Amino acid sequence: MTRKKTLKDFTVQDLQHEIGARFADEHYRRGMTMSQMELAVWQTCGMESPAALSHLNALLDRMPLEKPTGKPCPKCGKRVPLKAKDRERTVRTMAGTVTLKRNYHYCEHCKLGFYPLDRTLDLPEEGELTYEMEKRVADFAVNDVYEQGAARWNLHYREPISDNLLRRVAFRLGSQCESADQGHLQEALKPSTEAAEVLVAMTDGSLLPIRGDEPWKEAKVGVTYRHDVETNRPIRGSERYCAVVGTVANFAPVLEELLVAERIDEVRTIIWLGDGAPHNWTLADQIAADAVQILDWFHAVEHAVDCGKVLLDEDSPLLPFWKARAETLLEQGNPEAFIRELMDCIPEVGRRNKREALKAIDDLVRYYRANAHRMKYRLFREYGFPIGSGAVESAHRHVLQCRMKRAGQRWSLHNARRMAHLRAAYRTAGVTRFYEAIQRARRDTERRTPTPHGRRHGFHFARQGVRDRLRASI
Numbered sequence: 001m002t003r004k005k006t007l008k009d010f011t012v013q014d015l016q017h018e019i020g021a022r023f024a025d026e027h028y029r030r031g032m033t034m035s036q037m038e039l040a041v042w043q044t045c046g047m048e049s050p051a052a053l054s055h056l057n058a059l060l061d062r063m064p065l066e067k068p069t070g071k072p073c074p075k076c077g078k079r080v081p082l083k084a085k086d087r088e089r090t091v092r093t094m095a096g097t098v099t100l101k102r103n104y105h106y107c108e109h110c111k112l113g114f115y116p117l118d119r120t121l122d123l124p125e126e127g128e129l130t131y132e133m134e135k136r137v138a139d140f141a142v143n144d145v146y147e148q149g150a151a152r153w154n155l156h157y158r159e160p161i162s163d164n165l166l167r168r169v170a171f172r173l174g175s176q177c178e179s180a181d182q183g184h185l186q187e188a189l190k191p192s193t194e195a196a197e198v199l200v201a202m203t204d205g206s207l208l209p210i211r212g213d214e215p216w217k218e219a220k221v222g223v224t225y226r227h228d229v230e231t232n233r234p235i236r237g238s239e240r241y242c243a244v245v246g247t248v249a250n251f252a253p254v255l256e257e258l259l260v261a262e263r264i265d266e267v268r269t270i271i272w273l274g275d276g277a278p279h280n281w282t283l284a285d286q287i288a289a290d291a292v293q294i295l296d297w298f299h300a301v302e303h304a305v306d307c308g309k310v311l312l313d314e315d316s317p318l319l320p321f322w323k324a325r326a327e328t329l330l331e332q333g334n335p336e337a338f339i340r341e342l343m344d345c346i347p348e349v350g351r352r353n354k355r356e357a358l359k360a361i362d363d364l365v366r367y368y369r370a371n372a373h374r375m376k377y378r379l380f381r382e383y384g385f386p387i388g389s390g391a392v393e394s395a396h397r398h399v400l401q402c403r404m405k406r407a408g409q410r411w412s413l414h415n416a417r418r419m420a421h422l423r424a425a426y427r428t429a430g431v432t433r434f435y436e437a438i439q440r441a442r443r444d445t446e447r448r449t450p451t452p453h454g455r456r457h458g459f460h461f462a463r464q465g466v467r468d469r470l471r472a473s474i
Contacts, residue, residue, distance in 0.1 A: 016051060020058030028062040033122035038094045038132045048158050053096035063120075066103045071116045073107040080105040087115070091123065093130045096159065126172060134169055135435040137161060141170040142422050142434075145406065173438060174418025177425055180441040182242075182254050186261035188437035188444070189429040190240060195266035196226040198385075200234070201259065201288065202273045202392035203280055208245060208400065208420075211410045219400055219420055220244050220251040223392045224262055227271065229384030234391070241399055243424040245417045248279050256287050264288060273389045275299045276371060295374040296389040301327055303367055304338065310353070310360040311345060333378035335368040399427050 027040045037059045041052050070079035084104040090097060102117040124131060140149035146163035154160045177185065202223045207216040226238035242258045244251040264270065270291040274280030276299055284291050304326035305319070312318050329338040342361060349357040368375065380387050403423055404411065411419070429437045 016054045020054040023055045024058040024062050028059050034130045035132045041095050056095040066117060071105050073110055074114055075110040075112050080107045091130055092128055092133055094132050137169045138173050138435055141166040142426050174422050176442045177421040177438050178418055181445040182257035184444040185441040186258050188440040189425055192261055192263055195263035198227040198229055198269045199262055199267045200225055200227045200271045202389050204392040206396045208404055208416055209410050211412050217245055221395050222255040223395050232384045241395060241424040241427045243400055243420040245420050271385055293374045294380055294387055295371045297387040300330055303364055307360045307364040311357050331377055333376040335372050335375050339365050399423050
């Protein structure tokens, strides 16, 4: 009579294999991707469990073997014969490292090589990580310097990573973000269901440290958000960001795609806030010709104070009164009233610094008159419009500088451009949607899917009406 086996007759490996097989019986579904398998393991036993890897391998073992037959080319659809069999690929998953054997096919017509198993499991075409692993690594890479990010990862996870791995993931993901169609990217980052009643747009520039002959390079940031005129506050969660390290010519198309994603042609009122730099208003005239242009209140007052420092001296006890008077007159929305009082100061200018004082007065008068139609602050407040560009000033800090302007940092130009795109995408989509949005935009770009809201060609779009009505009411 055969003796009945007990637990002592099984090794630990036997028990783990049996538990994994039962787990696979319960959870395996035909056509599962690697991400679905990893999440099933995570929800059942957690990734830090010693059984996690055996559970994942059990799910992979349930997949049907690849047949050495022709497979359709992902680009042209023609069936392509087998080129090579059982090529190995080692990938790092959230449960550990696994090695896959896949068949390789090559399409002579498209000059494209592909692995059907990689596409079935939805694995990245490049790199050693699965999507679930890469998603988490990317979160560390875009939020901290690579050395610190690797140290923090190794504190939280059993499987360690290197700072070079973080660098490679950021480079690869940044390349995808930069090369993706920007219309698809904005729609994937934050889908737009309906046009805003009031949309606010702001742009500004700041400098980032760059390696090479030019130690500093300007990064331009664009911000849009939906505004509630009843409370005169932004609508929470409606903000979008774009960032480009380069010239206005590089920045303008990216900003335009952001506004197209916000259905700019359907928005009732567009407000364009700026600090007085001429390129801000050039962009506004080109991209949103009927936008209500508003000069940032704080920059307007700051220019008046700078003039006062020249006329009165920086340490003068009268300077606070000068600033208060400037604010009072500018609040009325008529800079000419301030200019008239300023001109009355000319006879009082001393001989010692007369040239500097006259130049300061001339500069301020020229600045205010060039922007007079953008300084109707009383009227703007009556309409419930914002008059300060603090959102874009803040964006430089929390979008770019908190990651790209740390002590001792110097960026190569192409890495700076990729990281700027990544940071803007991260702040737009948020932590949970950031990675999937970039992958969706990449796939839509490769398939040449039409953009959701159409596209304007060049900067020829203009709806006359809103700004003209405001001017008529002044």
